[in-house]
Amino acid sequence: xxxxxxxxxxxxxxxxxxxxxxxxxxxxxxxxxxxxxxxxxxxxxxxxxxxxxxxxxxxxxxxxxxxxxxxxxxxxxxxxxxxxxxxxxxxxxxxxxxxxxxxxxxxxxxxxxxxxxxxxxxxxxxxxxxxxxxxxxxxxxxxxxxxxxxxxxxxxxxxxxxxxxxxxxxxxxxxxxxxxxxxxxxxxxxxxxxxxxxxxxxxxxxxxxxxxxxxxxxxxxxxxxxxxxxxxxxxxxxxxxxxxxxxxxxxxxxxxxxxxxxxxxxxxxxxxxxxxxxxxxxxxxxxxxxxxxxxxxxxxxxxxxxxxxxxxxxxxxxxxxxxxxxxxxxxxxxxxxxxxxxxxxxxxxxxxxxxxxxxxxxxxxxxxxxxxxxxxxxxxxxxxxxxxxxxxxxxxxxxxxxxxxxxxxxxxxxxxxxxxxxxxxxxxxxxxxxxxxxxxxxxxxxxxxxxxxxxxxxxxxxxxxxxxxxxxxxxxxxxx
Numbered sequence: 304x305x306x307x308x309x310x311x312x313x314x315x316x317x318x319x320x321x322x323x324x325x326x327x328x329x330x331x332x333x334x335x336x337x338x339x340x341x342x343x344x345x346x347x348x349x350x351x352x353x354x355x356x357x358x359x360x361x362x363x364x365x366x367x368x369x370x371x372x373x374x375x376x377x378x379x380x381x382x383x384x385x386x387x388x389x390x391x392x393x394x395x396x397x398x399x400x401x402x403x404x405x406x407x408x409x410x411x412x413x414x415x416x417x418x419x420x421x422x423x424x425x426x427x428x429x430x431x432x433x434x435x436x437x438x439x440x441x442x443x444x445x446x447x448x449x450x451x452x453x454x455x456x457x458x459x460x461x462x463x464x465x466x467x468x469x470x471x472x473x474x475x476x477x478x479x480x481x482x483x484x485x486x487x488x489x490x491x492x493x494x495x496x497x498x499x500x501x502x503x504x505x506x507x508x509x510x511x512x513x514x515x516x517x518x519x520x521x522x523x524x525x526x527x528x529x530x531x532x533x534x535x536x537x538x539x540x541x542x543x544x545x546x547x548x549x550x551x552x553x554x555x556x557x558x559x560x561x562x563x564x565x566x567x568x569x570x571x572x573x574x575x576x577x578x579x580x581x582x583x584x585x586x587x588x589x590x591x592x593x594x595x596x597x598x599x600x601x602x603x604x605x606x607x608x609x610x611x612x613x614x615x616x617x618x619x620x621x622x623x624x625x626x627x628x629x630x631x632x633x634x635x636x637x638x639x640x641x642x643x644x645x646x647x648x649x650x651x652x653x654x655x656x657x658x659x660x661x662x663x664x665x666x667x668x669x670x671x672x673x674x675x676x677x678x679x680x681x682x683x684x685x686x687x688x689x690x691x692x693x694x695x696x697x698x699x700x701x702x703x704x705x706x707x708x709x710x711x712x713x714x715x716x717x718x719x720x721x722x723x724x725x726x727x728x729x730x731x732x733x734x735x736x737x738x739x740x741x742x743x744x745x746x747x748x749x750x751x752x753x754x755x756x757x758x759x760x761x762x763x764x765x766x767x768x769x770x771x772x773x774x775x776x777x778x779x780x781x782x783x
Contacts, residue, residue: 307332429474573604
């Protein structure tokens with residue numbers, strides 16, 4: 304996510320109260336609100352380095368839109384009560400990229416999606432290949448109006464080398480009727496040359512036969528000239544978002560593969576122990592003294608399996624939170640208190656002394672729910688490690704421009720409890736190690752907010768921590 308500058312102009316209080324937590328909680332960028340006296344006159348507001356402009360005009364007509372004089376290169380969203388189809392078309396012609404109804408129940412989600420959409424567009428790079436200067440310029444102008452970086456190439460023979468020199472290009476818009484090689488031949492050559500590189504292919508042609516050949520050879524879509532600008536724009540958006548979703552799904556799948564690989568070992572080791580113990584008992588090869596040791600080892604293996612499956616389910620729970628588009632927030636102090644209460648209800652705090660240390664100026668700050676999941680996970684793990692007694696210290700403080708959260712437990716589980724009461728021939732090493740299936744996901748969450756996460760090994764115990772920029776947090780008073 305880029306560090307964007309988002310300007311809110313004349314937004315009513317009820318809109319701001321629901322929108323600001325989403326913009327700030329999702330770390331979309333720096334948000335600034337201000338009032339302009341008359342937006343129906345040419346817009347003369349002191350906005351510099353603007354990435355997004357979101358403005359509110361209660362009642363507006365097509366004539367008033369033409370007088371706004373908005374910037375062409377700034378994604379702009381208009382919130383109004385007087386919404387109709389013709390006005391939307393006029394708004395688009397005058398650099399208003401989206402118009403939404405003030406009373407839309409999904410207003411915050413629509414604005415969030417608008418910003419995320421253009422954030423995704425910033426990472427797109429299109430190459431228009433057409434031997435006609437006029438046609439290539441028409442397509443380039445459409446791409447520019449959608450804030451998509453683009454270049455043009457008139458010579459189809461130069462495309463392969465250009466793609467080698469510019470690895471950022473991921474959208475190819477190819478004309479069919481070109482000298483030397485047609486668009487389908489060029490598309491096939493690109494696919495064979497760049498086997499491991501993903502492209503969106505859009506064909507341009509002047510006849511029906513060219514369109515059929517493009518689609519038959521694997522183009523994502525095709526348009527017959529002259530191009531319908533609106534249809535082209537909507538199709539391009541769909542293709543970009545489908546490609547973006549596929550990339551995200553592939554990343555998620557890779558994460559799941561890592562988790563499954565870790566889980567396989569976490570499960571196979573204790574199952575090996577249980578089956579070995581069972582075989583020994585059935586064959587009657589153990590003495591009464593050994594029987595008790597086997598019983599304890601079997602219990603430890605069962606507990607390990609239970610913890611592994613609990614962690615695995617917890618991983619998917621956190622994953623579901625990561626897919627949420629508009630996340631809620633809550634007080635850090637309340638969040639921690641709730642987590643400790645849940646643990647105590649399971650009799651896990653009976654012998655634990657909990658000490659909390661919060662800086663007064665930040666203890667009531669609110670955080671995105673993703674960060675809340677990391678806080679809950681660190682607290683939960685510390686309680687589990689300390690369930691046999693000990694001192695649990697939870698700290699929240701500022702350090703330079705960061706906020707630091709720490710959980711220190713003085714009696715980790717692996718130090719307080721002997722883990723191997725008997726040795727079995729061929730039993731694998733580390734079979735009772737506690738699984739940490741959530742570590743990968745917690746790391747991803749903290750990385751998303753430009754923070755860091757880790758553990759310090761102190762004489763008194765391990766200190767698990769994360770730190771993120773203070774701008775990620777915001778005051779709870781925003782809800783009032």
